Amino acid sequence: MSPQTGLPVPADAALQAAWGRIPSPSAAETEFERFTRKRMERILAIVAAIGSAILGVQALLAAIGGLKDGASGVQVTLLLVVYISLAAMLVSCVLGRGVRVCAGAFAIIYLIALAAWPIVTAAGSDSQGQPWIFFLVNVGVVAAMLAFPLKVQMLWALGLPLVYGYVRLVEGGFRGSYWTTTAFDVSFTIILGFVIVSLGWMFRAVAVGVDSARGSAVASYTSVAAGVAAEEERVAMAALMHDSVLAALIAAERADSDRARDLAVAMAREALTRLANTEAVVAQEGSDDPIGTALIVAELRRALSERGADAIVEERGTAGLIPGRAARAIVLAARQAIGNAIEHAAGRGLHVVVDGRGDDGLAVTILDTGAGFDLDAIGEDRLGIRASMIARMAAVAGSVSIDSTGAGTYIVLEWESA
Template sequence: MSDTGRSVLDEAWGRIPHTRETTEEPGSFTQTRIERVITLLVGPGCLVLGAQAFVAAFGPGDETPGWHLPLVVGVFLPLIAMVVACTIGRFARLFSGIFAVAFVVALALWPAATVDGSAPSVTENPWIFFLINVATVAAVVAFPLPLQVVWTIAVPLLFGLARLVQADFAPDFLLPVLLDVSFACILGSVLVTLGWMYRSVAGNVDETRSRAVSSYASAAAAEATERERVAVAALMHDSVLGALLAAERATTPRERTLAVSMAREALMRLANAEKDALEGSDEPVDAARLADDIEEAAHEFGVDLTVTRRVQFGTPRVPGRVARALVLAAMQAVANAVQHAEARGLSVELNGYADPGSVAVRVRDAGGGFDLSAIPEDRLGIRGSIIARVTAVGGRSDIDTGPAGTTVLLEWESGDRW
């Protein structure tokens, strides 16, 4: 994606209300939410299973004296830390990983801890059995998918091996242990599959959203580039080419004064181009203000012009950018009338209508007219400075020209766009 597209994407993402989980990266919005949901479910679930194992740990244990308390502390302290971290949503992966590893270590030490203990019961499982799937869930939270699969298979098998070693591989234990291991593997597989499925769906949603926003950003960047091109082209014609043409054709003191004013305006516009001087503020203005601006701009060009005003009560206020575009387009029409028709019969009318809410500016001259279709493509006085400029702000323009003169009509109607 281009730098312009990336800036548009970042701006769009910045407008979305964020929580703590979604402030870092726009590409992981849904995935981050799914991770939070998983940890919120894991916390209470592990608390219930942990409480069951903790109650069982207070009963008669299979461990030899000196092993029971270290094993209980070494397993339940990481478990409590994991439950708290999952509940508050902070450091859940870290403490879940610590518990998953601590539980595997406890299972590895189980044969040594029970080697001289009491004879194990075939019908009752030790307290550590109730935490097998808690370790699997901890792996789902903390580890990538390959390690989750390893934990899902290895933890039940390790428990079964430790249990058989504790019972000296007595035949009576083979079937119960096999059933326990199978149950733990099946349940663990379901948990891992659910976690993988929800994360995959969230990843696909984020990827689709990212592509859609990137496509929008590219389209917006292309539109912005095209608007900038039109604006720069209009600026160059209005401010530079217009001044050069006026200077070249100036033969009278009045025309020389006009050329000097246009050159001064060109320098000011070029100096302020990066500040969007042509667009101005969006603050709405009264329709009559357009007539004042046209008269003032014409005076700066050395043209004494009085704009006829017919503004009905209730005429809507005009957004600042629209007003500026209409004034600049009208001044281009005035400049064309001065240069090509020597300002013969030059007049400007401003009409404001309450119903429908609209504003119209009409510029007339009594020159010889011109052939609109014969204007070269590189001449932007009409195409860029009048038609394109008014269209860019949602307005309409119409040019009627002939031997009796030329009339340029600029219209803007209030609508949902503004």
């Protein structure tokens, strides 16, 4: 269904509309363009959830073993805070929602908990075993990989092991027996952390490259397809123009009565109208399906925007539907009038009014406050008004009214249904 008219859309028009919705690399980023990147983020979140859950269970078992030997309320609170944030991150990774927020929250909470570890434990203890919080160091790095930019991820991969090493040495009172094991743990954790960050960066870069390559391929294909279609249309139009001009010349040569001369004039106008349409945009040629007034207003506003004109398109009356051929003629004729106002009147006082008359017709008024012109003084070889406006509107049973004085120019394009 057409969004403007509510009528069925032909198959070719529907296909063209579908191709028009395919994004290109120069367009704003869309869900289509980020398809592979989103899939990769989903995969990373699932894998991170699985690995973090395994390490989390290992750390929880170690924590439970430590609690059996007695633990203060502060230690239990620390354990609950860390694991509640970890559980929230795991759930968000599985559901695929709020991953960055939950992962970032856990990364920050874990860093604070790790830094506070010497305060909530007995500093200077003789325990040579690794505390439960150590098993979550790389989980903190994984959380940073899911939540933060690359530079912050690298900072986390380096900073968390160093914080753990310092905390561990403080816990052991900086005794010599702690230095060797702590140095080994810290170096191993740093290497593993950077491997995690590197893998995440590599997979994301590959996904972005795939999205970019696909977008470029689609844009290239659509450009080539559009070029081929335009070339075919130009060939067909050239053949049609040859037949139209030749027929008009033959009719003019053989005209021996008023009726024959009128027919020759009409044929010449039709040929000029087609020529003017060809000089416009080939893509604007299409079916004669009814078109809404809103679409005409949108086209005129785009014409003003393309010209850089500081003017508005005012809507009046009741919106309706008019045949596509008449709508295109009105738009192209109005574009010509707008171009003339900008070129010859510098766009002074330029104003466009679209007066809808329901299904009975449409009137478009283009006015400016330039110096005006004398229509009779325009050379016969100048087709801007005669062909692009008058002949074009006449070809669809429309009319053009031009009133130009020293105070400005007033042009009315009218089309009424039969």
